[in-house]
Amino acid sequence: MATNDIGIDLGTTKVMIYKEGEGVVVNEPSVVAYDANTGKPFAFGEEAFLMVGKTHKNIVAEYPLNDGVISNYSLTKEMVKYFIGKAYNSKVIKPKVCICVPSAVTGIEENAVVDAAVSSGARQVFLIEEPIAAAIGAGIDVLRANGNIIVDIGGGTTDVAVISLGGIVCSKSIKIAGNTFDREIAKAIKNRFNFVIGQRTVQNLKHEVANCMPSEDENVVYKIKGINMLRGLPGTLEISTQDIYPVIEPIIAEILAAVKQVLEVTPPELSGDIYENGIMLTGAGAKIKNLDKYLESHLNVKVALAEEPEKCVAIGTGRSFELEGKLESGFRDVTPGFSR
Ligand SMILES: Nc1ncnc2c1ncn2[C@@H]1O[C@H](COP(=O)(O)OP(=O)(O)O)[C@@H](O)[C@H]1O
Ligand SMILES: [Mg+2]
Structure with missing residues (x-):
């Protein structure tokens, strides 16, 4: 493959761009900051992220993809153009661009993304489904007659999916993921301790303190800063792994239920393969401590966290060109004018 082709993981939280030979060249939050009066975007990614929660009334900093759908088309388009421009700067050779959009994204929303790629100079545009990209990025040979989940x-x-022979056999997508943990942790701390914390603090708790299978000696205690609502003043509070566990337990139980539902409808031959191959976890949300152990203990199947799980979709999207013509479903040429 020509080295100027790029794969874009257009996530609700992060945008990552992978270039063959160079690896991940863009890895930034999917945030856009714009002028509230004119609607004109003026900062993207890392720069815009620094403004989240700190804007005044003339500036808005938002995630244009929300809960797995594109909630703001024009901002998404501008953001995609900005990042393609950042990853790709040759005026001479136009790149092929493959984009992975969240699974709940509709055809109309896809068009906005495809338009953005074309107006950024793409000569050919492909869309890939997330589970296929994630599997390729996790190093799974997706073309074999061998089931992987x-x-x-x-x-x-x-997103839970069983893949075999280059296509998706069965799948399920639920709107319960990394952001759900954030929302519920913030809510629980507010209700239980009358203490309000910001998004970054919540994420620090999730990354450092939360544990899906905490043992007695794994109790981490973390001092957080926020607003004590009873006094109406800034303050600090100590939060432990044991405080967080009851909050995350129902969420991981829902993830477990989704995996079980997919396993239940998996054809028996493929179930046999999965029993051998185990379950592969990808996505940055899968990095919550001991989720692999939790799933493994409830499913009685090996569970592995991919190496650099946050990068799998971007890597797989960028490498999918190598499998062009071989992937069954989940990889489409959507270049305008190309019959779909
Ligand atoms: N170390 C970590 N532990 C737990 N969750 C994490 C960790 N690092 C990132 N996350 C969470 O992963 C989620 C984003 O995952 P990512 O795969 O980047 O999402 P998307 O594909 O939606 O852009 C966020 O909710 C983020 O807080
Ligand atoms: Mg993703």
């Missing part, structure tokens, strides 16, 4: 946990959605 992928559980990708992003910000907005968890």
Whole structure:
């Protein structure tokens, strides 16, 4: 493949761009900051992310993809154009661009993304389904007659899919993922301790303190800053793994239920393969501590967290060109004018 082709993981939380030979060249939050009066975007990614929660009335900083769908078309388009421009700057050779959009994205929403790629100079545009990209990125040979199950946990959605012979055999997507943990942790701390914390603090708790299978000696205690609502003043509070566990337990139980539902409808031959191959976890949301152990203990099947799980979709999207013509479903040429 020509080295100027790029794969874009357009996630609800992160945008990652993979270039063959160079690896992940863009890895930034999917945030756009714009002027509230004119609607004109002026910052993207990392720069816009620094403004989240700190804007005044003339500036809005938002995630244009929300809960796994594109909630703002024009901002998404501008953002995609900006990042393609950042990853790709040759005026001479136009790239092929493959994009992975969240699974709940509709045809109309897809068109906005395809338009953005074309107006950024793409000569050919492909869309790939997330589980296929995640599997390729996790190093699975998706073309074999061999069943594999992928559980990708992003910000907005968890996608579970069984893959064999280059296509998706059965799948399920639920709107319970990384952001659900954030929302519920913040809510619980507010209700229980009358203490309000910001998004970054919540995420620190999730990354450092939360544990899906905490043992007695794994109790981490973390001092957080926020607003004590009773006094109406800034304050600090100590939160432990044991405080967080009851909050995350129902969420991981829902993820477990989704995996079980997919396993239940998996054809028996493929179930046999899955029993051998185990379950592969991808997506940054899968990095919550001990989720692999939790799933393994309830499913009685091996569970592995992919190496660099946050990058699997981007890597798989970028490498999918190598499999062009061989992938069954889940990889489409959507270049305008190309019959779909
Ligand atoms: N170390 C970690 N532990 C738990 N969750 C994490 C960790 N790092 C990132 N996350 C969460 O992963 C989610 C984003 O996953 P990602 O795969 O980047 O999402 P998307 O595909 O939706 O852009 C966010 O909710 C983020 O807080
Ligand atoms: Mg993702």
